[in-house]
Amino acid sequence: MFDIRWIRENADAFDRALAKRGYEASAARLIALDDSRRSHITKLQEAQERRNAASKEIGKAKGSGDDARAQELIDEVAKIKAFIQAGEEEERKLVADLEAAMAVIPNLPLDDVPVGEDEDDNVRLKTHGEKPVFQFNEAPREHYELGEKLGGMDFATAARQSGSRFVILKGQIARLERALGQFMIDLHTQEHGYTEVSPPLLVHGDPLYGTGQLPKFGEDLFKTTTDHYLIPTAEVPLTNLVSGEILAEDQLPLRVTALTYCFRSEAGSAGRDTRGMLRQHQFQKCELVSITRPEESLDELERMLGCAEKVLQKLGLHYRVMTLCTGDMGFGARKTYDIEVWLPGQDAYREISSCSVCGDFQARRMNARYRPADSKQTVHVHTLNGSGIAVGRALIAVVENYQNGDGTITVPEVLRPYMGGLEKIG
Known part of the structure; x- marks a missing residue:
């Protein structure tokens, strides 16, 4: 707004x-x-x-x-x-x-955002690590091939129960997904200073208006018969923690995180990524939200990006960071960084995190303000959000990057404490 x-x-x-x-x-x-x-x-x-x-x-x-x-x-x-x-x-x-x-008018881009039409015009900011070198001759398999052969991913039963774009995870693959989520939330709360929140998964329309999903993107949401919406991301309830509030200056920056299920209709993605887990109606994500003073928000964006990167670094995954062009940014963003992880099974980079600064765009929609210590006037806060990171896509990345020639999956060392010491899924 x-x-x-x-x-x-x-x-x-x-x-x-x-x-x-x-x-x-x-x-x-x-x-x-x-x-x-x-x-x-x-x-x-x-x-x-x-x-x-x-x-x-x-x-x-x-x-x-x-x-x-x-x-x-x-x-x-x-x-x-x-x-x-x-x-x-x-x-x-x-x-x-x-x-x-x-x-229905999108946020205005910052001056340093590259001008372009779509993802082809995004600009690579940096690359971390190297692509894995496998000790077997055949081409790396995709995650759904490996997961189905291990008996840990069941797409057919999920389709019978719920339709397309769902999966049932079983056994050690299900445990691996849980381990990834717990590892992320622990990292962000214990090392990065975020406060953990367990928010509702159902919200009314006002919070979605506040963060910019409504009215323009209503078709991307799942609406219930009781006029509630399933959250498309925990950004919605987390950012709305300050809706209608006047914060004291010493409360800022406010940093919160949540590990939740998210629900998206994927209305504009017909025919895209129909195999596997890349684009699901239901998925888990560890969300990061920051509420800051206006003069701090750009530094906070860099900090948030670093927090999301640390997840992939600790998992030992190769990735690159892209600065999104004006045509590829989200509706409420003024500047966005995408982290794209390398998926050897696809032989491609795929988005696994987006970190955005929104300025006072969402704050005006939510009427979220703070009062500077030396002033009687109130000022709109700045809001930021980022994925820290998408759990399902992290699962895909681990499965594909840590695959072995015999079809087993090596468990990254950082996840073994969450897996009861298990070193290999087979």
């Missing part, structure tokens, strides 16, 4: 920034909507002033015995009252029209 006053004062800059994201110029349309709202409010104020004045004149007319004039004024006041009542409803509609128009 944006400050319409800022748009008025920076209309050209606003439209140029939207153009970088492939959106049409919108400043004139938004200003026109705001002009209508302002004009109507002025009429209401003038009517209220006349009503107050007429009410005083009624008393004077009655005091002077001019009953006819008093009745004229009484009739005038009644008409003004009716006009104001109808006008207040119209004002709410005009405010709603302006907010609805702004609610």
Whole structure:
């Protein structure tokens, strides 16, 4: 969400920034909507002033015995009252029209974000580690081949029970998924200073509006018959912890994390990644959320990226970090880093984490503020979110990168304490 006053004062800059994201110029349309709202409010104020004045004149007319004039004024006041009542409803509609128009406009990219149309225009920031060298001659297998042969991934039964894009994990593969999630949450709480939260998995529409999933991306959500939504990411309940709040400055930065199931309809992904676990309707993710002062948010983005990278480094996985271009960024982001892990079975890099700074975009939608220690005025906080990391894709990466020629999977050393000391899945 944006400050319409800022748009008025920076209309050209606003439209140029939207153009970088492939959106049409919108400043004139938004200003026109705001002009209508302002004009109507002025009429209401003038009517209220006349009503107050007429009410005083009624008393004077009655005091002077001019009953006819008093009745004229009484009739005038009644008409003004009716006009104001109808006008207040119209004002709410005009405010709603302006907010609805702004609610579907994406956040503005930072100046250093590369301009581009899609993932082909993303820019590689850095690479960590080396691709694994296997001690067998045949091509590395994909995770679903290995998982099915080990009896640890059952896609057929899951499809009968729930449809496509689901999987049933069994035995040591299921335990490996649990170990990965526990390892991530322990790392972020014990070494990176995040506070663990266990949030609801069902939310109303307001929190989704606050983080930008609604109204524009409603088709990507699972909605229940009770007007709840299954969370697409723990970013939603975690960021909304400060919705409507005025924080003290010494509460910032606020860093929280959660390991939850997430649910996405994958409405725009028909035909993509239909084999295996890469794109599921239900998956686990360790989410990182930071709430900061405006001047701290860019440094916090780098810090958050480092926290997510540390997960892959400790797992011994090769990856690269990409700076997303303007056309590939998420709706609420001003700048995003994607971490792409190497999957030898696919012979490709695949996204495993995204870390984004949103500025005050979400805070304005949620009305989340803080009060600087030396000021009576409140300021909107800045919000950041990142995956620390996607558990299902981490499972895929471990299975493919630690596969052996005999079809077994070596357990990374950092996960063995969570696996009861198990060194190999076979």
